[in-house]
Amino acid sequence: MNAEAPLLSVKDYSLEFRTRSGTVHALEDVSIEVARGETVGIVGESGSGKSVLSFGILRILDAAADVRAGAISFAGMDMLAAKESALQQVRGREIAMIFQNPRTALNPIRKIGRQIEDVLRTHTSTLQADLKKKAIECLAQVRITDPERRYSAYPFELSGGQCQRVMIALALACNPSLLIADEPTTGLDVTTQAAIMELVSELARERSMATILITHDLALASEYCDRIVVMHAGHVVESAPTARLFERPRHPYTARLIASTPSPEVEIDSLASIPGNLPDLRRNDLPKCRFHARCDRAVAQCTVGPLPEATFEPGHRVRCFNPLAYTAP
Amino acid sequence: MLKMILRRLAGAIPNIVGVVIVTFLLTRALPGDPAAYFAGPSATTEAIEQIRAQLGLDKSLPHQFVLYLKELASGDLGNSLSTGQPVLAEIRTRLPASLELTLCGLVLACVTAIPLGVLAATRPGSWIDHLCRMLATAGVSLPTFFTGLLLAYVCYFLLGISPSPVGRLDVSFPAPATVTGLYLVDSLIARDMETFRAAAAQLILPAATLGLFVMAPLMRMTRASMLGVLSSDFIRTARASGLSGTKVLYTYAFRNALLPIVTTLGMVFSFLLGSNVLVEKVFAWPGIGSYVIEALVSSDYAPVQGFVLTMALVYVMLNLAIDVMYGVIDPRVGIEG
Ligand SMILES: Nc1ncnc2c1ncn2[C@@H]1O[C@H](COP(=O)(O)OP(=O)(O)OP(=O)(O)O)[C@@H](O)[C@H]1O
Ligand SMILES: [Mg+2]
Numbered sequence: 162m163n164a165e166a167p168l169l170s171v172k173d174y175s176l177e178f179r180t181r182s183g184t185v186h187a188l189e190d191v192s193i194e195v196a197r198g199e200t201v202g203i204v205g206e207s208g209s210g211k212s213v214l215s216f217g218i219l220r221i222l223d224a225a226a227d228v229r230a231g232a233i234s235f236a237g238m239d240m241l242a243a244k245e246s247a248l249q250q251v252r253g254r255e256i257a258m259i260f261q262n263p264r265t266a267l268n269p270i271r272k273i274g275r276q277i278e279d280v281l282r283t284h285t286s287t288l289q290a291d292l293k294k295k296a297i298e299c300l301a302q303v304r305i306t307d308p309e310r311r312y313s314a315y316p317f318e319l320s321g322g323q324c325q326r327v328m329i330a331l332a333l334a335c336n337p338s339l340l341i342a343d344e345p346t347t348g349l350d351v352t353t354q355a356a357i358m359e360l361v362s363e364l365a366r367e368r369s370m371a372t373i374l375i376t377h378d379l380a381l382a383s384e385y386c387d388r389i390v391v392m393h394a395g396h397v398v399e400s401a402p403t404a405r406l407f408e409r410p411r412h413p414y415t416a417r418l419i420a421s422t423p424s425p426e427v428e429i430d431s432l433a434s435i436p437g438n439l440p441d442l443r444r445n446d447l448p449k450c451r452f453h454a455r456c457d458r459a460v461a462q463c464t465v466g467p468l469p470e471a472t473f474e475p476g477h478r479v480r481c482f483n484p485l486a487y488t489a490p
Numbered sequence: 491m492l493k494m495i496l497r498r499l500a501g502a503i504p505n506i507v508g509v510v511i512v513t514f515l516l517t518r519a520l521p522g523d524p525a526a527y528f529a530g531p532s533a534t535t536e537a538i539e540q541i542r543a544q545l546g547l548d549k550s551l552p553h554q555f556v557l558y559l560k561e562l563a564s565g566d567l568g569n570s571l572s573t574g575q576p577v578l579a580e581i582r583t584r585l586p587a588s589l590e591l592t593l594c595g596l597v598l599a600c601v602t603a604i605p606l607g608v609l610a611a612t613r614p615g616s617w618i619d620h621l622c623r624m625l626a627t628a629g630v631s632l633p634t635f636f637t638g639l640l641l642a643y644v645c646y647f648l649l650g651i652s653p654s655p656v657g658r659l660d661v662s663f664p665a666p667a668t669v670t671g672l673y674l675v676d677s678l679i680a681r682d683m684e685t686f687r688a689a690a691a692q693l694i695l696p697a698a699t700l701g702l703f704v705m706a707p708l709m710r711m712t713r714a715s716m717l718g719v720l721s722s723d724f725i726r727t728a729r730a731s732g733l734s735g736t737k738v739l740y741t742y743a744f745r746n747a748l749l750p751i752v753t754t755l756g757m758v759f760s761f762l763l764g765s766n767v768l769v770e771k772v773f774a775w776p777g778i779g780s781y782v783i784e785a786l787v788s789s790d791y792a793p794v795q796g797f798v799l800t801m802a803l804v805y806v807m808l809n810l811a812i813d814v815m816y817g818v819i820d821p822r823v824g825i826e827g
Contacts, residue, residue: 253732
């Protein structure tokens with residue numbers, strides 16, 4: 162597969178939710194690309210639309226969602242035009258997803274082994290007699306101790322970390338070519354977090370599976386991702402290769418995020434927090450740049466005209482009226 | 491499982507004892523003097539006293555209670571004063587009549603309300619959702635005696651498609667040999683299809699009347715429960731895994747939505763069993779509700795005590811059945827607990 166044809170491409174995707182209290186402008190002109198085998202991080206604070214974007218890609222949004230514009234193509238397939246039956250073929254087999262809260266993401270009254278079997282039965286031609294063996298193999302792959310016994314466990318009998326392992330086993334059961342991991346480690350303790358992340362990245366490498374890692378933790382993303390996409394209030398504000406992003410962030414929000422991320426070199430006390438909150442996405446007069454009100458580089462022109470997109474270098478794109486400038490070294 | 495059932499049954503014994511005491515006291519506290527009632531309006535004081543002595547009502551309360559317990563222990567619930575029949579025998583024929591009616595009403599309600607509730611939950615705000623709400627409101631706001639009369643009027647009088655809405659079986663049919671007391675079951679056991687059809691024809695109108703009444707809470711509960719489950723995380727996981735729509739809806743969503751539905755069913759059932767007097771009256775159904783109302787009106791203790799005791803036993807069994815169902819549906823409900 163050459164560089165010009167990414168595995169997944171989302172182009173100018175805009176999405177709204179119609180609710181009783183008004184229209185939520187959840188995503189606007191979002192574009193991202195993921196190449197085969199690549200790991201891309203999507204970073205942004207809570208409410209920036211990371212989960213909504215991933216649900217949009219899989220087309221599992223609830224009925225209140227309304228796609229206003231854009232295109233999503235996955236491996237040459239037009240995801241927005243695809244019929245439900247075609248989408249069902251893609252979900253779980255080609256694109257799989259791991260969710261934010263492993264405890265509630267599994268069916269509470271079905272044995273975990275049966276839940277894995279359900280996926281295998283839907284997507285593979287595994288014989289009925291071999292299903293159980295295959296499901297136990299899936300559990301063993303995510304290094305669950307004693308998979309034969311765990312096969313008949315219910316989610317409430319497992320710890321959070323074990324549930325997340327089961328989730329991963331479920332997602333990877335059919336060898337997808339893209340894995341979307343939506344904050345796979347929130348709610349887990351630090352050691353378990355590291356173990357889960359190692360597991361995901363190792364399995365992804367083994368299978369040369371592309372991965373979208375959604376997180377609000379820039380440090381975590383920098384550790385595992387080839388490229389990072391920064392989202393803010395439903396906009397993709399910047400995307401760049403990881404090293405490049407940390408070296409020369411162009412968007413003021415990215416710079417702030419980096420400054421507020423703890424790392425061995427930075428003292429905890431000198432961490433800067435980001436002032437203000439996300440704007441209310443239900444407003445109908447949202448400014449073109451949704452970071453405008455919180456930005457210390459805002460200029461008069463920030464509220465007028467369309468949000469410009471600048472490419473600083475191949476693969477480093479920024480959407481800002483007044484991006485940070487660096488003098489040539 | 492069996493151990494749990496036995497333990498639960500043992501745990502119900504104090505409740506039953508309590509029920510025995512309370513009903514005894516309550517029936518004694520009922521207004522009206524049964525001796526005077528049975529002696530008739532023109533009876534002399536001596537005659538009334540004589541009847542009182544006959545009935546054992548001249549003895550002290552504790553003494554009466556001991557006598558009552560003795561009879562109870564030997565399986566004797568006493569005789570009805572107004573009919574002279576043993577209460578146990580009456581309850582034995584009337585409880586199955588009520589059970590059959592209530593069960594059929596519930597089955598009718600379930601097979602309509604649950605699918606409609608599921609359908610409404612999958613399409614909230616659609617015309618089918620509104621239609622369901624309208625049906626449910628109509629069903630619950632029309633009093634049962636009205637729907638009953640209306641159904642009888644339309645189906646029997648106007649259209650003539652149902653037999654005369656009186657009793658459990660047309661007079662030209664003999665009752666099937668009693669095994670369970672449920673005519674539908676008994677006629678099937680006797681392989682008597684004609685009696686079965688006749689019994690079903692008698693049953694359908696009162697059962698539909700009850701069913702219409704019960705549909706509303708059942709449908710509302712199904713809809714609410716399904717809506718809640720459908721928006722939960724694990725349904726999203728199931729959809730993201732590419733499982734088919736029916737698999738997601740039935741294996742994943744519906745089974746999880748069942749618990750509150752089962753609870754509602756249990757509540758509705760126990761409520762209906764003793765209290766569908768109006769329906770029993772309209773269709774001259776020889777059920778337990780109309781029996782006890784007649785007894786109450788004539789200060790006839792024995793049937794009332796027998797009724798309350800029977801109901802207490804039925805509730806114990808019902809709650810047990812519901813708990814067992816919980817355990818089967820939801821692994822988190824400890825069967826042993
Ligand atoms: N079903 C919905 N109806 C209305 N608004 C919604 C719905 N789902 C999401 N939103 C809105 O869309 C925005 C983005 O939500 P999203 O869940 O994608 O955030 P997120 O980046 O995943 O945050 P977090 O880090 O907390 O998971 C929020 O403002 C949220 O209120
Ligand atoms: Mg999220």
